[in-house]
Amino acid sequence: MRSEPLIEARLRELHAPRIEPSPAHGEAADAREAEALAAWSQRYANARPDAGQRAASGRGASLLGVLGVFGRHRLAVALAAMLMAIVGACVLPTSYEIPLGISVEIRVAAGELDSAQEIANYVQARSNAAEVDVLMREVVGAGSGPQFVMMIRLWDHELALGEIELELREQFPELEGAEIIETPLEGEIETIWARRLANRAFSLSLREVDVEQARAQLLLELQAQGFEDDEVVVEVRDREDGQREVEVQIERRGFQADGHEHDPPVMDPASLD
Amino acid sequence: MLIVRDPLARRVRQAVAGDRRAFTRLYRELHPLVARFIARRVDSRADAEELVAEVFRRVVEHLGGFDPSRGSVRAWVLRIARNAVIDHYRTRKSPVALEAIADGLRETTGPLDHLIADERTRQIREILAECPEQTRQLLAMRYGDGLRHAEIAELLGLRESAVRKRISRAISELRTRSRALEDEQNPEVSHAL
Structure with missing residues (x-):
């Protein structure tokens, strides 16, 4: 899967420092730290020479006191250890994949797919996808003749994987000899366990509150992620089958719904705000 | 509403006390933040060492004046580092544009051939060169300096949401254009989505 982290990795590579950053350890590093500490001492340590030590010894004494209490209560110590283990586990990195759409790739012998436009229209209408990308090209592979490849990417659609192939073959007899490959498009979320659990808790809480409260919760969450009020439309509905339906629309300024070739240059700062 | 406290601000307060x-x-x-920021803006190891030391001299000098209500400690220190780099080039009467140096743009347009590992990286670099200056600046701060969105916003005087959106859209555009270039140049490679 070609994914965004790859682009980010290349950006990091391109923006790497031109020289090695000053090391944090070693003789020179120690000397720099000592120099900074000396400068600090001149200004602040003399004002309250024992403040730091007092604070440190105070902390030490209170820590010993707490440990002493815990030492007398084994259960408390065990609980503390368990709590630390849980906290430790929560900051461990984790990742999970989220479904984004599907890709339908159709391969036929070159020049034989005159109905490409009709196929694209059919798939778009059938999938009810929020966004459809269509790529067409001729591929010349080693040891085989030229092939015409049509790739349809469906984002936020209503199709199950494997559902469209049979329909396409029925609707378009010219696809009889074509190779049709459906592939899920997935995104990987990299996070820590704490955030993942928090997201799950957030989803659960959305189901427990009433419709208006759920909507308000979602709006707050979107605001926290940097979206403005006038950029998002949130609707929460309770269906008759007992399921709660949440619809979030985010307006992306400068984005053109029709024709990918004519999208405005989004790198222009004037169109980014 | 979640209020995030800056843990470094507490250390500043304790250090001043x-x-x-602390x-x-x-x-x-x-130190790692400052060292990396400086290393992306000077060519000499000796200059970098001296500048890092200078930044911490200034940090100590102004530590008592740090105001947590005006921003985070990291952004405050980065502003000091940026000013130190500007002063460094000003002292040397360098012909390099001070703003370009301070905002880390030079490395996106400078000679980086030795860093280019493969064709795709070269493509990204070419696409980057065509981007507006502010986009390059945002990407350099995010992926070069490793700054958080909020820190970039603080340094550039923008809203965090605007920084997030601009970077996200820039990445999306880079990905799209990179794919298009790849498809043009290498038609036999199938899509591996």
Whole structure:
């Protein structure tokens, strides 16, 4: 899967420092730290020479006191250890994949797919996808003749994987000899366990509150992620089958719904705000 | 509403109150950030060492004046580092544009051939070169300096949401254009989505 982290990795590579950053350890590093500490001492340590030590010894004494209490209560110590283990586990990195759409790739012998436009229209209408990308090209592979490849990417659609192939073959007899490959498009979320659990808790809480409260919760969450009020439309509905339906629309300024070739240059700062 | 407290601000407060350990921790937590920021803006190791030391001299000098209500400690220190780099080039009467140096743009347009590992990286670099200056600046700060969105926003005087959106859209555009270039140049490679 070609994914965004790859682009980010290349950006990091391109923006790497031109020289090695000053090391944090070693003789020179120690000397720099000592120099900074000396400068600090001149200004602040003399004002309250024992403040730091007092604070440190105070902390030490209170820590010993707490440990002493815990030492007398084994259960408390065990609980503390368990709590630390849980906290430790929560900051461990984790990742999970989220479904984004599907890709339908159709391969036929070159020049034989005159109905490409009709196929694209059919798939778009059938999938009810929020966004459809269509790529067409001729591929010349080693040891085989030229092939015409049509790739349809469906984002936020209503199709199950494997559902469209049979329909396409029925609707378009010219696809009889074509190779049709459906592939899920997935995104990987990299996070820590704490955030993942928090997201799950957030989803659960959305189901427990009433419709208006759920909507308000979602709006707050979107605001926290940097979206403005006038950029998002949130609707929460309770269906008759007992399921709660949440619809979030985010307006992306400068984005053109029709024709990918004519999208405005989004790198222009004037169109980014 | 979730209120995020800056843990470094507490260390600053303790260091100003005379807590040596707090200052040592503050130094050690900020050093990698400053060292990387400087290393992306100078060509000489000796200059980098001297500038890092200078930044911490200024940090100590102004530590008592740090105001947590005006921003985070990291952004405050980065502003000091940026000014130190500007002063460094000004002293040397360097012909390099001060703003370009301070905002880390030079490396996106400078000679980086030795860093280019493969064709795709070269493509990204070419696409980057065509991007507006502010986009390059945002990407350099995010992926070069490793700054958080909020820190970039603080340094550039923008809203965090605007920084997030611009970077996200820039990445999306880079990905699209990179794919298009790849498809043009290498038609036999099938899509591996």
